[in-house]
Amino acid sequence: MRRQRRLVWAAAGMVMASLCLAALTGLYDSGIGVGWRNGFVAWRLAACCLGAVGVIVLGLAYHRLARTVASIARQLSCDLALPTDLRAVERAAESIQDRLQEGRRVIGELEVELKDLRLRSQLSDRQKQHTEAIIYSLRDAVVVVDESDRLLMANTAAAQLLDFDPEVARYQPLGRSLGPQCKDFVQLIQRSRQSATEATRREMVFVKPDGPHTFDTIVSCVQEQDKVSGVVAVLHDITREKEVAQMKNDFVSHVSHELKTPLASITAYSEMLADGEADDEQTRKEFYQVIQSQAQRLNRLIEDILNISRIESGLIKVRKEPVSLTILIEQQMQMIKGFAEEKGITVSGRNPIVYDQVLADKDMISQVIVNLLSNAVKYTPSGGSVRIETDVNEVDALARVTVTDTGVGIPADEIDHVFDKFYRVGANNKQAKGTGLGLNLVRQIVEKVHNGRVFVTSEVGVGSTFGFELPLATAEMAGATR
Amino acid sequence: MTGKKVLIADDEIHIIHVVAIKLRNNGYDVVAANNGAEAYELACREKPDIVVTDYQMPFVTGIELIEKLRKNDETKHIPAVLLTARSFAITQEIQESLGIEECLSKPFSPKELLKTIEDILYQRAVAIRV
Structure with a gap:
């Protein structure tokens, strides 16, 4: 290539030189250089010839250069395998570009989908964890x-x-x-x-x-x-539900029996009176008394049920005043003595003269005392004894009442339930009738209404001690003042 | 049916009292017990013509009393009437298996009880005659 370039340059030089020479001879012919005429004619011819040769050489050199360039182009085309058709290359490039764009779009969509799936997976994992946590808890x-x-x-x-x-x-x-x-x-x-x-x-x-x-x-x-x-x-x-259902059934059964028993007496005695079966005034009077006492019994039972219900629902009216437990006990002992004597049971008390006033509803605490006493008499065999005592714990400012009997006692596995509503000690069920409400009413009145405490100890075949503690009136009033 | 002996068993003294008056006024002899155990002893000793018993009594219930009567050769033939405030507790099967002639629900009418006793004793008397 370099040699060819030199050749082209040489040919071009020759052409330029011949052209200059021809120009000088022309100038001379115009009269400016008359003295040099003959000599310059020969030079003019020589320059023309030289110019012609230069043109030929230039043409040859161009031809050779063109061939060389074509050859190089062919060589390049063969070596790089370039598509010969540029439009086809452009079309291919456009197609590739389109495909690349499509690919990028699909990748973008897949990335969004992947993100969505990841979120769903996290959500699903979290829900699974929550569900498992709920199930495990x-x-x-x-x-x-x-x-x-x-x-x-x-x-x-x-x-x-x-x-x-x-x-x-x-x-x-x-x-x-x-x-x-x-x-x-x-x-x-x-x-x-x-x-x-x-x-x-x-x-x-x-x-x-x-x-x-x-x-x-x-x-x-x-x-x-x-x-x-x-x-x-x-x-x-459902063990507890079944127990409660059973207790409710037993309660309904007991209550219906307890209600029907005095009702049976009232019905029978009134029918006898109506039929003239009571011949004399004394018998008639006796019949009226039975009807009256059975009606009162019926009323007491209904009152017991209602009182428990009222205390539980917080609807009962409580009239608290300072009352002496000793006096209340004396009154209730007199009431129960008749029933105890019928069974051959002695009832005694040891109530020291101390300050034992409590701030209490008199009727309610009387109910507690009579329930404990009648319970003791009910479950004590003939010839036994019932003893009621009061005591004052000055340190804790508490009045304490205990009722001790020589009755049948309560088995150890049942003693925790004796204050439960409707509960009746299985072993003593046949000993006496009852609804399982009396002791529950005692607990409700002492603990819920008077902030006291009930307790029981028992030994089967030896007897039981039921009792309750109430804050002394002085302590309650001092507390209220503070 | 004058002179027939009736055993009444009930832990309610007022019920015993009123039934006894009703029956005595109509010519019956009455023996009474206030629990099942005592009633069984009386039945064995007195050999009543009929037993009228309450269902729920301390120590021995009315059902247990009738069961014991049925197991004893000397008392198994005695007809029994059950007074109960729990009529639902006495099924037809129990009644038949224990040979309970009649179940009366509390509250009951003394007149109705008297009629029941008379009917049972009459049917027994007829059966024996036949």
Whole structure:
């Protein structure tokens, strides 16, 4: 290439030189250089010839340069495999550009979708955690198994009730993880799954450390695309509800009996009077007295029920005033003595002359004393004794009343319940009639109305001591002043 | 039915009293007990023609009394009438299995009780005659 460039430059120089020479000869011809005419003619010819040769050489050099450039271009085109058609290249480039843009758009959409999915996944995880937290915090036992009865989940209540470790038992067949005491429960789950029933409900008994408990067991099948994909069992302890229901039934039964008994006397005696079966005035008077006393008995029973209800609902009117427990006890002892003597029971008291005034509703505390005394007489066999005593604890500013009998006593496992509403000591049920309201009324009046305390100690076959403590009036009034 | 002996068992003294007056006024002999255990002893000793007993009594209930009477050869034939404030507690099965002739709900009418006793004793008398 360099040599060719030199050649071109040389040819161009020759052309330029011949042109200059021709120009000078022309100037001479015009008369400016007359003396040099002959000599310059020859130079003029030589310059023209030289110019012609230069043009030829220039042409050859151009031709050669063109060939060389074409050759280089061909070489380049072969070496780089460039598309020969530039428009096709442009179209291809546009197509690639379009595809790139489309790709970027799709990637953008996928990124949004991915973000959305991540959010949904986080939300789902959080909901799962919440659901599990709720299930684990439930007091009801919850067990979840898959379509092959393998344990998927069990909360703490279930683990404690069915006595197994949920982590060890996870993904294991339920029947293998639970003990033989749960055989019925496992069978219930299996049968529910096999029959694909939506919900099965059954009462089942499980033995806990404190004794047998009844559970309302609900087993539900989880359906997915018409197939059972798992089973959820929820066990709700209804022992207390059953006890309450039983107590209510017993209460209704007792109350109806207690109401009907005086009513039966009233009905029978009034019919006898109406039929003229009482011949003489004395008999008629006796009949009227029976009717009157039975009507009063009926009224007392209804009052007891209503009083408990009023105290519980806070609707009872309380008239507190300073009253002497000794005086109240003396009055109530006189009332109960007739009933006690009928049974051959002696009632005595030791009530020292001390300042034992309490701020109390006189009628209510009288009711407490008479209930404790009549209870003691009821459950003491003939020939026994009942003793009522008062005492004052000056240190704690409390007045204390105790009623001690030589009665049948209360078994240790029942003593905590004797003040419960409707509760009757099973072993003594046949000993005497009752509604299970008397001692409950005592507790309600002492503890709820007078801020006192009731207590009981007992030994079967030896006797019982029931009692209550009330704040002394001085202490209550001092407290109110402060 | 004059001279027939009726045993009344009830822990309510007023009920015993009124039933006794009604029956005595109609010519019956009456023996009474205020609990089931005492009533059983009286039944064994006095051999009454009929027993009228309350259902709920201390120590031995009316049902337990009738069961004991049915187990004793000397007393198993004695017809029994049950007075109860809990009529729902006495099913037909219990009544039939214990041979309780009649169940009367409290409050009851002394006239109705008298009629019941008369009917039962009459049917017994007819049956024996046949």
